Amino acid sequence: MSDPLAVGRELVLAYSTHVAVEPSDFTIPQGVTTIIGPNGSGKSTLLNALAGTIDVRAGSLEIFGEPAPAPHDKLSYVMQSLNVAEGTPITVREVVAMGCYPKLGWFGRFQAEDRRRIDAALARLEVTDLADRHLSELSGGQRQRVYVAQGIVQLHDVLLLDEPLTGLDLVSARIIDDLIHTERENGHSVILTTHDLDEARASDWVVLMSGRVIACGPPDQVLSRHNLEIAYGLGALHGTSGEFADDPDHAHSTPPKASEAHSHREGHTHD
Amino acid sequence: MTWFLEPFALGFQQRALVGGLTAGVMAAVVGVWLVLRGMSFFGDAFVHGVLPGIAAATLFGFSPYLGAALAALVMVAGIEFIHRQSSLKEDTAIGLLFVGMMALGVVIISKSKSFSGAITSILFGDAFGVTQTDLIQQGVLAAVVIATSFVLYRPLLALSFSRAKAETLGMRPGLTHALLLVLIAAAVIGSFQAVGTLLVFGLLVGPPATAALLARTVPRMFVWSVLIAAFSVWLGLVLSYHWGTAGAATMALVAIVIFFVTLIGSWLRRSVLERRATGTAA
Numbered sequence: 001m002s003d004p005l006a007v008g009r010e011l012v013l014a015y016s017t018h019v020a021v022e023p024s025d026f027t028i029p030q031g032v033t034t035i036i037g038p039n040g041s042g043k044s045t046l047l048n049a050l051a052g053t054i055d056v057r058a059g060s061l062e063i064f065g066e067p068a069p070a071p072h073d074k075l076s077y078v079m080q081s082l083n084v085a086e087g088t089p090i091t092v093r094e095v096v097a098m099g100c101y102p103k104l105g106w107f108g109r110f111q112a113e114d115r116r117r118i119d120a121a122l123a124r125l126e127v128t129d130l131a132d133r134h135l136s137e138l139s140g141g142q143r144q145r146v147y148v149a150q151g152i153v154q155l156h157d158v159l160l161l162d163e164p165l166t167g168l169d170l171v172s173a174r175i176i177d178d179l180i181h182t183e184r185e186n187g188h189s190v191i192l193t194t195h196d197l198d199e200a201r202a203s204d205w206v207v208l209m210s211g212r213v214i215a216c217g218p219p220d221q222v223l224s225r226h227n228l229e230i231a232y233g234l235g236a237l238h239g240t241s242g243e244f245a246d247d248p249d250h251a252h253s254t255p256p257k258a259s260e261a262h263s264h265r266e267g268h269t270h271d
Numbered sequence: 272m273t274w275f276l277e278p279f280a281l282g283f284q285q286r287a288l289v290g291g292l293t294a295g296v297m298a299a300v301v302g303v304w305l306v307l308r309g310m311s312f313f314g315d316a317f318v319h320g321v322l323p324g325i326a327a328a329t330l331f332g333f334s335p336y337l338g339a340a341l342a343a344l345v346m347v348a349g350i351e352f353i354h355r356q357s358s359l360k361e362d363t364a365i366g367l368l369f370v371g372m373m374a375l376g377v378v379i380i381s382k383s384k385s386f387s388g389a390i391t392s393i394l395f396g397d398a399f400g401v402t403q404t405d406l407i408q409q410g411v412l413a414a415v416v417i418a419t420s421f422v423l424y425r426p427l428l429a430l431s432f433s434r435a436k437a438e439t440l441g442m443r444p445g446l447t448h449a450l451l452l453v454l455i456a457a458a459v460i461g462s463f464q465a466v467g468t469l470l471v472f473g474l475l476v477g478p479p480a481t482a483a484l485l486a487r488t489v490p491r492m493f494v495w496s497v498l499i500a501a502f503s504v505w506l507g508l509v510l511s512y513h514w515g516t517a518g519a520a521t522m523a524l525v526a527i528v529i530f531f532v533t534l535i536g537s538w539l540r541r542s543v544l545e546r547r548a549t550g551t552a553a
Contacts, residue, residue: 051439052438052439053435053438053439072439072440072441076439077439079433079435079436079439082432082433082435082436083433084432084433085307085309087483088307088431088432089483089486089487089488089489089491089492090428090431090432090488090489091487091488094428094488094489095432098428098429098432098436098440099440101425101429101440101441101442102440102441104425105425105441106422106423106425106426106442107422107425132487134487154440
C-alpha cells in the first residue's frame, strides 16, 4: 500500500468567525477520491485547504507527509467558479498557458516542452479549435473544459477538481470524466467534490461531509444509508456521534487495501 | 500642416507636449491593469484622494510628490483597514476614503487664501507650466512605472484573471495587488503637473477602455492604449491652442470622446454583421 496522499488530524477550517469544518480526522489515499456532502457541508473548504488557499485553523493537515500547503508543482486545483470578467481580452490558449506559471515563475520563458504540454491539454479537452477565442465566447461546458486543460498543464501529482461535472452538457461531462480516468492511469491522484452519488460510488475512496468529516473509506462502506441520513439530515440528526461509533457500516479512516481498490475499480460507472 | 505644428513652436509648448506624452503613456500602461482588474472606481477615488497631501505640501512648503505619496499611503491603508475589519464591500471602503480625503483636502485649502491658483493647477494641471526639471522627474518615474508594469505582466495577468487562481499558481496575488497600487500612485503623482490629479483619470481609464474594445489580447491592448493616449495628448494640445481651451482638460476630453466614437463604431459594425448573418441564414 502506498503512502497516504493526505492526512487530517483534528482538522478545523474556518472563514473569519465561521467554522466551516469542525474537528475532523481522515485519511485520503492515492487514487481517485470523491468528497461528497450537502451544500455548505465543507466540501470545497476542505479542497481549498488541500490546495493551500485557506489556512488550517486548528489541528493538522499533511500532504505527502508534509504540512499543507503542498508545493505548486505537486498539486493543481481547478476551481468550481472563476469569476472572470466578461470581455477580458485573454484567449483560451493564454488561459491554458497560465498552467505553466508555477514552473516558469514571474520571468521564465516558455520552452518547446511547455508549448507541447499546452497543445496536448487543448487536444485532450477537445478545445484546440477554440484556442483563439475568448472565454466570453464559450459555453459553460467549454469554459469548464478550458479550466481543466489549464489544470492539467500545471505540473502535478494530484489534481483537485471542485464539482467538475456540475451543470455540464453531456459532451463536456464525458470528456472530463474520461480525463479523470486517464489521470489515474498516468499515476496521478484526483480529488473531486460532487453532489452525485453515482460519481462517488465510482471512485476509489469517499469522504462524506456535513460540517465535519462524517466518514471516509471505500464507497460501499461510506455510502451506507445510515451515513447518508446523518450527512443529509434525512434521519435523526441529533446525538449521532454515539450511533455512528456503533455503526458496523462506519468506514475506517485508513487507505484501502490494494485488493479493495482494485475490486472497486472493476465496478466503475465512469467507464 | 501649419495648423498642426504651430501649437508646438515655442519651448514651453514643446515641454507641454513631452510632459503630456510621458503622463499619457505612463497612465495608459498602468490603466490597462486598472481596467482589467475592474478598479476604475478605485482609480477615480485615488486621484481625488491625493489632494490633501498635495495641499498640505503646498501649505507647509515640502515636496508635493512626497505629499501625494503620503496621502496615497493613507488612502490605501484606510481602504485595507475597513475591508479587513468589517464585512463592508471594498467599494464602500473606497467611497468613504474618497469623500474623506477630498473633504480633508478642501479643509486644508480653505485655511489659506493664498494658493488657490496653485491648487487649481494641481487639480486640473498646468501643461504649459512644465519645467525641464519636472520633465526629468517625470521621465524617471515613467521609466520605472512602465518597466515594472511589464516585469509584473504574468502575476498581473493571473490576478486579472482570478485572484484565487493566481494564488494556486504561486503568483503571490497579495504582493502583486500591493505593487499595482504603488504603480497607480506613481502614475498619478508623476502626471499631476502635466495633466492634473483629476484629469489624469481620463488618461488612466479612457485609452485602456477604448483599447479593450479593439484588442483581443492584453499585449495588443497595451499597444492600442498607448497609441490612443499619445494621440489624445497631441490632439488635445492642438485643439486647446486653436480654441483657447484648457490644455489638460482638452486632452482628457479627447480621450473620452475617442472611447465613445469607438464604442458607437463597434456597435454599428456588430449590427451590420448580425444583419448579414441573419440575411445569410434566411
